[in-house]
Amino acid sequence: MHARFIAYPIAYLIGTLFSGAVMADDLFDYYKRLHANPELSHFEINTSANLAAELRKVGYQVTERVGKYADGSRAYGVVAVLENGSGPRLLIRADMDALPIVEETGLPYASKVIAKNLAGQEVGVMHACGHDVHVTTLLGTARELAARRNEWHGTVVLVGQPSEETLDGAQALLRDGLYQRFGRPDMALAMHDSPGLATGQVGVYSGATHAAVTSIDVTIRGIGGHGAAPHRGKDPIVMAAQFINQIQTIVSRNQDPMNSAVVTVGSIHGGTKRNIIPDEVKLELTTRASSDAAMKIIVDGIHRAAEGVAVSNGLAEDRKPIVKIIESETGPSNINNPALAARVKKAISGALGADKVTDGFGIMGSEDFAQYSLPPERTIPTVLFILGVIDPELLAKASAGKAYVPGTHTSKFAPMAEASLKVGVKAMTAAAIDLLQK
Template identity: 55%
Template sequence: MPQPRFLLPALAGFLACTLSASAQTTAQSVDADLPSLLSTYKDIHSHPELSHHEERTSALLSGDLRKLGYDVTERVGRYEDGSQAYGVVAILKNGSGPQLLVRADMDALPVEEKTGLPYASHVRGINAQGADVPVMHACGHDIHVTVLLGFAKQMIEQKSAWHGTLMLIGQPSEETIDGARAMLADHLYERFGKPDFILSEHDASDYPTGSIAIKPGPLAASSTSIDVVMRGKGGHGAAPELTKDPVLMAAEFIVQLQTVVSRQIDPQQPAVITVGQIHGGTKRNIIPDEVSMGLTMRAYDETTRLAMIEDLKRIANGIAIGYGVPEDRMPIVTVSQTEITPATLNDPALEARLHASAVKALGAAHVLDASAFMGSEDVGVFRLNNTIPGVMFALGASDPDKLAAAHKAGTELPGPHSALFAPVPEPTIRTGVTAMTAMAIGLLQPKA
């Protein structure tokens, strides 16, 4: 398990006067709010909505934020196809000072819940391909929305402790990594102002409840979705010599693709290429004309990401040439411009400030060193190529005893995207609201 870092003495001294009373006030107030927050969490968990369909969740979030006194705008966001998104923007102005964007994502996943919880989801929905699928909050976005609501209330109650502008974002379609881009395409910053800082969190099964984990630098990888079509010449399975078999070419491509990470990029740069889909053929004895594959590519470094794309293209073309495929039947490699997101890189200076605030609110033993991971997040899109400082922290969501037992046994507890993922809601929400409030108040201070 990651070990806690210790608060820098200078930062601790700077923040002591402003955060001690605030942290104590927050803890008492959050405890009083927990019954209502837990009810909200279970309601959202029981009514998950797929990406692009967050109508109910966005209405719930908008309604509660309006009741608190925020200026709320709904249906912010426009997708590539021109359709409107269910993004929510809530503004609270509290005098002069910096503007802080705090983001929570709202969408769920096409997963059938198997937790057995009394508030488990039994919802079904229609996915982008028109298929009927089960729906579950298997990534904890229900926790994120609930924490945002608890945090929003704390910031209202503690307005005397901070100055500036809060910009709360209920983001749609994180799972399809096009929600943040859709909100920017709808002129988010032109309409509501460009933030000075961006803050977000994500619940995590590999950290205990009551704690957060945070680090400077890379936290999550970039994600690039790629489609590859190997084209050949179909024919009878009994006469392969008369064909150019795209099934065989696809198989060779998948095997050679493994050399990109192992032999063609800097071994000190973490990277992943996974082929998650392959489709081709209609009958056992028919060699098809083409085989299509869907890939995901992950990296922390942009130079590495671009190099991997070129390596992939070269391998695909080389295999086709080796099989004698004519020029007009070369592979088609399509790099998505919508299902793509940058790496989540925590700004070091901002992370140091937030780390200090979190230690003051939670105690050093509950502020852990986060581990970078190869999963992806689209919150980095809001940062405009890292020109806006931002930090995401991990919010512990697992029972400490069960987590310790799993580590001792060398196993893992069910995590995000699992049908068994079940955050422990009460301490997770309490810690998320407490940490987020302390961090925000620490940032929204007048310059010395």
């Protein structure tokens, strides 16, 4: 748990700080409906349709079903454009998809949704990463910008993005000609809620907010046989254990300690019965790194470890491990442009007060918002700021070791939504209006 926060009384957060009309009365109701009806990546049918309808109501030109996945199927992206004279073109993005988690928050508007994932399995569905906060903030900001056109000039391009959790949503939009069809933006903004900041706070980080991610499948192949006669085969389960132990040294012994990096084996499957040595074991890995150089060390190390296991166990060439990078679940680090971050921080500080805005912090999670900057050159400056969503009193107790704050991607993640949304809308609107000046 991150300890950087300021504990403001709840009454203050909901009262004087937000006395301006930054959020219509129905916006929290919209959030609750969205939270109760989450949709998985690639299946954001109703979420996208409802967002599109709301944006049309306030005067945006809306296009639906924007995005094309690698297999050619259409995505549920929403792009809404509002032109207001000459000036900069600003893209604001919110991700829409939920996670395959059974919700256990106990909230009166908790999700009870059960749906089928891409593999056809029935899973619980929950907004466990706060994308419902992101979408609702986008809608609130859209309303504010439409109502306050006398304060800015230029073009706003709002993007309701599908499939961030599978890391192929931004790629799908760009593959479908996002910038060619709706104009190349001069800059792009996004926001992510955080259980590491108290409600009332915003963090604007200059640099890498999220790590690069490379998803890797490794198949350790052996020669199966009877469990009572292991000497007659080549046991892939033992080799998988050797491989897992070996790759843990990539971070601890190959990386510069100043470079953040993670190697995690999240899934391992092999064998069918206790006395049968299988032919192969399949592993799914996620790797994270704060720089391209650190990621190269990880990927090279995994290849070497796989090769080493094969050599040490005397495997023939046709039985060596298979290492496959999953391109659709791989992406670069998200890097906030320093100059743009400074400007956004100043604008939000002006709206909320300087004491409510921190420098933020980077995490090892991934974010496909990085794709909008067009890496590796990153010719479009982008900023993703973080929004505190946790009760300040609870966060204070957690910092003192007297309470637990459930994080994102857990079944009990419950943002302090109503107050947090007001802060998010006010912050995003302030940043947008400042950037949309001639």
